[in-house]
Amino acid sequence: MHRILPPNRHPGKVMVNDPNATLSDRGRVIAKNNIRSYFATILDDPYDAEANPNGFINIGTSENHTIPAETFTYGTGPWGSPRLRTAMAAHINHFLHPSTPIDASNLIFANGVTSLCEMLGFSICAPGDGILMSRPIYQAFQIDFGAKAGVKCVFTAFQGVDQFSPACVDKYEAQLQASEREGVKIKALLLCHPHNPLGQSYPRSTLIALMEFCNRHSIHLLVDEIYALSVYATSSPNAVPFQSVFSFDPTPHIDPHLLHWLYGLSKDFAAGGLRLGCLHTTNPALMDALSSITQFHWSGAANEALAADMLEDTAFLASFFGKSQALLGERSGLARRLLEERGVEFHSAANAGFFLWVSLRPWLEVEDGSEGWEAEKRLVRRMGERKVFVTDGAGMKAEEPGWFRLVFSQEEDVLREGLRRVFEAIGERKR
Template sequence: MLSARGLKNVNELDKPWRFALTQTYDPETNPTGLISFGLAENVTFTQDSISYRSSAPTAARLPVAAAVHLNDILAPHIPINSDQIVVADSPTSLGNMLGYSLAEQGDGILVNRPVYGRFELDYGVEAGVEMVYADTDIEEAFLPASVEKYELALAGEKEKGMNIRAVLLVNPHNPVGRCYPIETLEAIAKFCGKHSLHLISDEVYASCVFDTGDSEAVPFTSILSLDLSKLINPELVHVLYGFSKDFASGGLHLGFLVTENQSLRRACKAVLRLHGASQAAVTIGTTVLEDRIFVSSFVAKARQSLASGYRLTTSILEKEGIKFIRGNAGFFVYVDLSPYLPSGDLSPKEREFSLAQRILDAGVFLHPGEEHSKDVGWFRLVFSQEEVILKEGLRRLIGALKAA
């Protein structure tokens, strides 16, 4: 017999479209294989990209190297010290650890939507923490006025007896692909300070910001770059970062938690034996971060590739008259496929599933409903693919939509 927690987690495996399918397409060996626009991966690391000769790994070198790197890309108001960093095998594990350490089972974490849907698993599968959604329109989510929706959601959950422990902020945003303006970050921090809520800022796409030619695009600003002492108790602010996005290496399994909260760091370290990074990952990660010339070169190249993929994708979407949200960060374009949803006596979720199945039958995977938009028919299209794959996938997608 399983515990109630175990049974609840087993049921997650039966939810339709909950997990992404694996890409099998190869232009030479498997030209009819599946193309996945649902998994946020960047260009693939080759063996040469990560093969460094290094000394034996030590636990001390990686946090020091990570502090140098994070001070560089996050530009914190107060420099990050290595002792403020907890190293684990992924930001996903760190989310689970934060859920356990900051909340009781059944407590809630407040987040606006649309948002990356697997946070429900990251914070819920083991820690039993619920994601609570503040309903904001896509454009509204990035405005200081969005705090009004946070206030409404917080009050509503309190009336239901739900204890909200934290706000989760995703910056740069997944799936919208935008960065939060400074004034909005300040408003959210003030809201958390007012209600003594923890503020978790997921900044795994910090360096995945690229030039789209839009002079009005908002640049990335880390929550740590603000003078937090004027907005919130700094010990309530926690930043997540990892290798999976900026370094296109999800399989390396390295994640970092930055927090001034010593008690939280100790609580996380107490369970690190279940979530610790492998020595191989520590060795590779340390060597990469210590090579600042390589990091600068790699990030610049990655940004160019992302900009190229974004331009190609959006130009095709515009040509076909498909609505999308303009962004400048991440690996994805948030597209509105609601005009192609089937009609009939179906629930909103069933309509999305039906459209996703039709697209899948054409050899393309898009995740239906997993980014939790309050409006039906929005999908996250991941464009960080080689050009030949991206063109073929978009051709298949457009064909499936036109055949509706």
């Protein structure tokens, strides 16, 4: 018989666990080898004859100083320069309106959120442990957590329950219990907020319910807000305004050592080529573990300098995000109109991200005795023959076949031509 655990409804702060206990065995071993505690003193205080004559003179690191040292050497270490972390903290404080100002010392950088997911997998999970995720979900998480760290992505079906409402907790609870009966120990829950591919944000009530769920089970809550500023206006009455997980005090609902925030420059900044991802955590043991392996996921000092330049120019960013959000709203509106003209259903509550979750179920050619997933593959092939690619639902763990993620953040002529080819592939055939 399962344990029935009541929700945390008690006022006040949640009791803080030993941060070392939140790591896996291999995570605790990794944390003991934290090179950041040794090198940060040296790298954060470099000698400069004029600006910092009392700083550390590093004649121990094998690198060439025939060109400016601040951009083309090893810089201040693989966890993000002090300048970059300070700039990102200021960016969060300015644009995401946290209830408590973000401290730069709680931020760590790597060459993308992909790398941070792998590092988290190593640090909080043992091989074979699981991380709860929704269905559908961004397709690359299985590789991010599984390829090297050996973590199992455990996908949760909602079967008609609104996964953005507090009622989703019951589904996650059932999946956690089922997984642990099968020998898969759940160590975390991952949220895309805003969601990829649904393009919808979680209301505060659901975020709180999920925090309390994670706290009851002493599992980590990983909140990926990589589309936090890629929001746009829509006429949909079901759209939920985005509020960052930082926008309210989480400590009455979850042990702060279990809550971690992920972000990157690839989406909001249209700068995927910079390869920079950021994680915020107040868990010192996890920070030690991540700092011990971040040298394998180093973006580089030149990328960090360019990113810091961008982050420090708040006026430019305010203008850039305004234009980006307006354009996303325009392109989303165009895609919706073209889909509606063809009678194509889509997830209308989306108001963030670069995509719509589109149903091509009526156009699946389901043959006698064949399954819908095979029909979805045939539709993918037909679109490929017309040289148009749309991410299929099978790869994103959709609950039923026929759903596709359609990216609308294209030039208008490209979007129109892409949809023309999709419509040509589906033709007039209906189930």
